[in-house]
Amino acid sequence: MRVTLKDIADEAGVSIMTVSNVVNGNRARVSADTIERIQRIVADRGYVPSASARSLAAKSSRMIGLLVPAADEDSLMISPHNVAILGQIERQLRKSGYHLLLRGIAQPSEVGEALKSWSLDGAVLLNFFDEDIDRLTPGAVGNVSLLAVDSYSDNPLTTGVRSDDYTGALLAARHLLGLGHREIVFASPAITGVGVVHQRYKGFRAAFAEADLTWTERLVTIETATHTTGREVGRRIPTEHPDATAVFATADILAIGIMEGLADSGHAVPDQLSVVGFDNLDLSEYVTPKLTTVAQDIPQKAALAVERLLASIEKQEHPDSPITLDVQLIERSSTGPVRR
Amino acid sequence: MRVTLKDIADEAGVSIMTVSNVVNGNRARVSADTIERIQRIVADRGYVPSASARSLAAKSSRMIGLLVPAADEDSLMISPHNVAILGQIERQLRKSGYHLLLRGIAQPSEVGEALKSWSLDGAVLLNFFDEDIDRLTPGAVGNVSLLAVDSYSDNPLTTGVRSDDYTGALLAARHLLGLGHREIVFASPAITGVGVVHQRYKGFRAAFAEADLTWTERLVTIETATHTTGREVGRRIPTEHPDATAVFATADILAIGIMEGLADSGHAVPDQLSVVGFDNLDLSEYVTPKLTTVAQDIPQKAALAVERLLASIEKQEHPDSPITLDVQLIERSSTGPVRR
DNA sequence: TTGAAAGCGCTAACAT
DNA sequence: ATGTTAGCGCTTTCAA
Numbered sequence: 001m002r003v004t005l006k007d008i009a010d011e012a013g014v015s016i017m018t019v020s021n022v023v024n025g026n027r028a029r030v031s032a033d034t035i036e037r038i039q040r041i042v043a044d045r046g047y048v049p050s051a052s053a054r055s056l057a058a059k060s061s062r063m064i065g066l067l068v069p070a071a072d073e074d075s076l077m078i079s080p081h082n083v084a085i086l087g088q089i090e091r092q093l094r095k096s097g098y099h100l101l102l103r104g105i106a107q108p109s110e111v112g113e114a115l116k117s118w119s120l121d122g123a124v125l126l127n128f129f130d131e132d133i134d135r136l137t138p139g140a141v142g143n144v145s146l147l148a149v150d151s152y153s154d155n156p157l158t159t160g161v162r163s164d165d166y167t168g169a170l171l172a173a174r175h176l177l178g179l180g181h182r183e184i185v186f187a188s189p190a191i192t193g194v195g196v197v198h199q200r201y202k203g204f205r206a207a208f209a210e211a212d213l214t215w216t217e218r219l220v221t222i223e224t225a226t227h228t229t230g231r232e233v234g235r236r237i238p239t240e241h242p243d244a245t246a247v248f249a250t251a252d253i254l255a256i257g258i259m260e261g262l263a264d265s266g267h268a269v270p271d272q273l274s275v276v277g278f279d280n281l282d283l284s285e286y287v288t289p290k291l292t293t294v295a296q297d298i299p300q301k302a303a304l305a306v307e308r309l310l311a312s313i314e315k316q317e318h319p320d321s322p323i324t325l326d327v328q329l330i331e332r333s334s335t336g337p338v339r340r
Numbered sequence: 341m342r343v344t345l346k347d348i349a350d351e352a353g354v355s356i357m358t359v360s361n362v363v364n365g366n367r368a369r370v371s372a373d374t375i376e377r378i379q380r381i382v383a384d385r386g387y388v389p390s391a392s393a394r395s396l397a398a399k400s401s402r403m404i405g406l407l408v409p410a411a412d413e414d415s416l417m418i419s420p421h422n423v424a425i426l427g428q429i430e431r432q433l434r435k436s437g438y439h440l441l442l443r444g445i446a447q448p449s450e451v452g453e454a455l456k457s458w459s460l461d462g463a464v465l466l467n468f469f470d471e472d473i474d475r476l477t478p479g480a481v482g483n484v485s486l487l488a489v490d491s492y493s494d495n496p497l498t499t500g501v502r503s504d505d506y507t508g509a510l511l512a513a514r515h516l517l518g519l520g521h522r523e524i525v526f527a528s529p530a531i532t533g534v535g536v537v538h539q540r541y542k543g544f545r546a547a548f549a550e551a552d553l554t555w556t557e558r559l560v561t562i563e564t565a566t567h568t569t570g571r572e573v574g575r576r577i578p579t580e581h582p583d584a585t586a587v588f589a590t591a592d593i594l595a596i597g598i599m600e601g602l603a604d605s606g607h608a609v610p611d612q613l614s615v616v617g618f619d620n621l622d623l624s625e626y627v628t629p630k631l632t633t634v635a636q637d638i639p640q641k642a643a644l645a646v647e648r649l650l651a652s653i654e655k656q657e658h659p660d661s662p663i664t665l666d667v668q669l670i671e672r673s674s675t676g677p678v679r680r
Numbered sequence: 681t682t683g684a685a686a687g688c689g690c691t692a693a694c695a696t
Numbered sequence: 697a698t699g700t701t702a703g704c705g706c707t708t709t710c711a712a
Contacts, residue, residue: 004689004690014698016689018697020690021697030697030698034697046452050396050689050690051457052458052688053691054689055392055704056390056396056704056705057690057691058704059691059704066442070430070431070434083420083423086416086418086442087416087418088415091416099441099458100441100442101440102430102442103430112388113388227622286596286626287626299415342705344704344705357683358683361682371682374681374682389705390705390706392704393707394706394707396687396689396690397687397705397708398708
């Protein structure tokens, strides 16, 4: 069976508390001799503490959850953007001695269950609708630290780490305006629901405002930002918005689909229409033409998320005010001067 | 504090065992009345069983690990291929009432620790070198069920679920031979170490053998299959192998990099060189030209992996013999007839 | 159909 | 510097 503290204690001829102290690095309470002897036995026998027992006896599980929305029958929809975040989060947690529970959430009510079941010390909410985050109640959350990535919810139970979506869209729109474009399509998921999209919409319009221009509203709303929907949109745009000379899409994967849809219907990018994305996925550099887009520092975002989450766990209080990271416009080949 | 069995029991005026039986669906031991009354209280109070306590008292944790190699300072390198697997695995486990612990493994020795720490019922090894799987010892693994995705290790402690790599490469090479190509570069990570690559190498050569042709060995070996290394390789190939008319890369992401490197050095695909990949990533359809590649049914692979893993957990024995899934050649635009 | 007792492996709080 | 006691919340076994 499993090697336990007691096994080690018996073999060393000490009490289990002494072993526990050694294992937990409580060196102040044990003599150097004993420490060394016990460490040897621990290594020899391959002792690994039981996290369950520890979690039960102590207050902390040292496990945090990564919660991602997922309809019951669907698998986790992990976008390239979220993959990068996921990888970084795991690494940061591992380095800090925490474990990661990855869990799909079919209904907002499952959040509470996920937190309680394993007594999670905290959780990162990835890709949630702000509306769902708003609805999280103290009863469901308890004193668990919650950090929502890319959220603009002001639910005090959570804090956010996000990129400067407003400025990102502003930069993108400025870039297009600078190239002479005036008739620009704004392609995105519904502007309500996800605060990120709303911010980008505001930033986009602000660019027109600061140039004393009026934007002819050209909205194309999609269900979800995928390559497939993008492609459909790309096919429709030339007929739905024949005057448009540029498209701003709120996600690279969407923009790339749009470029393909445009190509399908015989429209050249950037000669006939310019396209700008958002995210700076690796992918955006692999496609032809290479996509002009807004870059976020994803590793930094993830690192900050974990850092703030762990800090709030250690302080035993709900997280601080949200934080916003800088963005940057990456000019590539999918945009060019307007031609009429 | 937390709502416990005892809280429910007190409120219902029964013993905790009765509540436990109700919660665990042990309906045979409780009267219908009591069941209903308890279920109401459980719902009202928002009771969620403590997985730690359960794991400690029972034998099973109902948690399985997804272990992925990751150097200490590196974040999890989750390729698009593995993302798809990861998402599917989480869904399957959730549907079966299991939880998923995601863990990067810096050294093979950490596998045992990962398994023991949370008393995992089983684990999926994703992306491991066969050599490392070979070295797993009964001591480290215990009676935990282990399933290695894409492995050809014959370590009896594990079982494998993988695609038919041999046939995949065979199909790809046949396709190129059918187009008249004879001088074909085989671009891959080192052929030892990862059995998958070795299988693909064998299949590749088999295509020549069955056509009574001899392959002029044109190997390009890379460190890791990434877009960046692919691009470098693509730039080198025309000078290192001036006679080559086609390239078979063992991963789409590599093939896509190669196409770009070829373009960098002014070589047209497929007019001057044909390129074939492996995996059929979404990505392979987004690039220009669209990549001819070998498709594996990733969702099925993941589903099968979980199914077999859970079966072996429930039977309390090490998993059965490995299983191999069919593959399919997807012809797109990156390959064409040889032109001299 | 229901309950009581024991213990899973550990830690916190208090002895010694 | 080391040990003792009392649980954490649950399941298993045995009894009623």
